[in-house]
Amino acid sequence: MAVTLKEVAAKAGVSRSAVSRTFTAGASVSAKTRSKVEEAARELGYTPSLIARSLATNRTELIGLVANNFQNPIFLEVFDLYTQALQERGLRPLIVNLTNETDPDASVQMLRQYRVDGVVVATSTLPVDFANAFAGANVPVVHAFGRHGEASKIPVVGIDNKACGALAAETLLQRNYRSIAVLGGPQSATSTIDRIAGFKDRMSAAGQPVADIRYASNYSYYAGREAMHSLLSEKSVDVVFCGDDLICMGAMDAARSRGLKIPGDIGFLGFNDMDMASWESYALTTIRQPTGDIIQASIDLISAMVSKPDGQHPSRLFDCTVVERKTLKPVSTS
Amino acid sequence: MAVTLKEVAAKAGVSRSAVSRTFTAGASVSAKTRSKVEEAARELGYTPSLIARSLATNRTELIGLVANNFQNPIFLEVFDLYTQALQERGLRPLIVNLTNETDPDASVQMLRQYRVDGVVVATSTLPVDFANAFAGANVPVVHAFGRHGEASKIPVVGIDNKACGALAAETLLQRNYRSIAVLGGPQSATSTIDRIAGFKDRMSAAGQPVADIRYASNYSYYAGREAMHSLLSEKSVDVVFCGDDLICMGAMDAARSRGLKIPGDIGFLGFNDMDMASWESYALTTIRQPTGDIIQASIDLISAMVSKPDGQHPSRLFDCTVVERKTLKPVSTS
DNA sequence: TCCATGTTTGCAACCGGTTGCAAACGCGTA
């Protein structure tokens, strides 16, 4: 059906190797042959088959991208950046939607079947079997947005969640908030656990209690709203540190629907700085996670691991920063 | 590196064909051979190479998914549904991020290089060359969310934008709105053109003028907000029909920042019914586009085209419906 | 026991490229 190497070779009056070489960078071809081949290829509308090439070279230029947060808009940014950054490097993402139903084994299996050169897992929690499954098959894996310092050998690119939790506490303490609550992401997520740990450490260092800690059932607006309603029906607090902007927006709407003014009656501090955080109806003060840097670094890392499997490939952590908008009262200058 | 057919065959004491056949559905293998092979494969951790198989069978099970709306959260829903639906059918998406910078030719080229079985284009405007490029290579293409009734041979799955525009006009007329404005998506998008055409037809059928028509520069919150500010600085209107929910949210925030109450002072009607439309801070009354149905149908269609290239493959259109929330005043019962 | 029939098996060619190797070539110099 499609035009093949052989046909181009015949038309150009050269060998198949010659054609192959004109299409592989850095191979030795004379200018004359090259132009003959290129002309023939153009006339025939030849497109080299990456499938065949992959088979011969044992490289597919395919990177598995595993994710499970298809509900959270932050992931759209992640997607956008990944697909573009990979495209720029001549790589292609093969996406796995790791929803709760599909079992991880099947996904591992399918990525191995396609002989992906490497895998980037972009979920805060990495199923442990994943690591082993790919390690067993000698496929490099990078864990983006993952937990640092795990026993696992898989390099991580992300943030220091404990430090970010501490930064959040610091931010609230500076403003003299007294009754401080935490509304985290799913309780089982390592990112949640670490952030809250960092948060509590900083609070107790300042001799302050944490008024309430609870968890949204998932990273969604609705989960945030529901958890916040449940919190407010039990007690009143001055400020809430949320584990995710989306959760925070849900929480804000819950507070507003109970007649509370933001930031007058209650303050909110988000996490991520997703695009929507700047929308006027929310104008969320939030801890910014440098998504772009993390993604760029994780692609750099996986590329390096693919080309130098035996090299050193250390984890990389980035700093978070506070983005000031309108959901917290100003820093106390007393 | 990876375990191959040959090694499994050797271990199981059978021919390579026998191994191949135990891994291809519907092939003739005795129960005894099959179990020998399966055991050997398990012990060796064998995973058949889809690359090699694709080369031999001329089928990759890869579907190109081309999109350019990586900014719009509606696309996350689209993504989620596509990846899942494809996974269920044993197909895999190969995603192309058609940003303004990347030239379409390169994307066509890369999808052809990977020998995708088919392509789903999920953007409202399909670059015309796309069609020809794939048609030339005999690759089936489906245009999801596209314009129906074009001269092009490419089947479309989507909605009847003119009818939806008329539905929007009808909805506003029923509520006795008088000074009615339209804030469309990008002016060049065919979906915008058609919706507005349908809208105007219905309005003039009722003998009503359209107070203002303008366009957001892209499908974003910010573009909507900016366009709305520009509208309100020139005139005041009773209600605005927006070409997209996201644009509508931006427009709502612009109106609110000027002190207008919704729906008291001004009404809004959105389009799409994306997840966020139901958030309390917006509670958008909107025209719902059945995204899930469209995606499912487009996958059905592309699958059919792949397996029966010569069959009839008609376009499919779905109906839109109005989702009532809180941004319009009630239907007038006079 | 022999034959006809249907099933299972292995052989070998093929899918469309890549690449090590040695032969052929081009070119400057003696």
Next chain:
DNA sequence: TACGCGTTTGCAACCGGTTGCAAACATGGA
């Protein structure tokens, strides 16, 4: 003109599977 050296070229084997074909095998009936 002959020689040596670096470049370009074609040959042929290989990547890891599939599959048409014919031989080998099993099964049941005569």
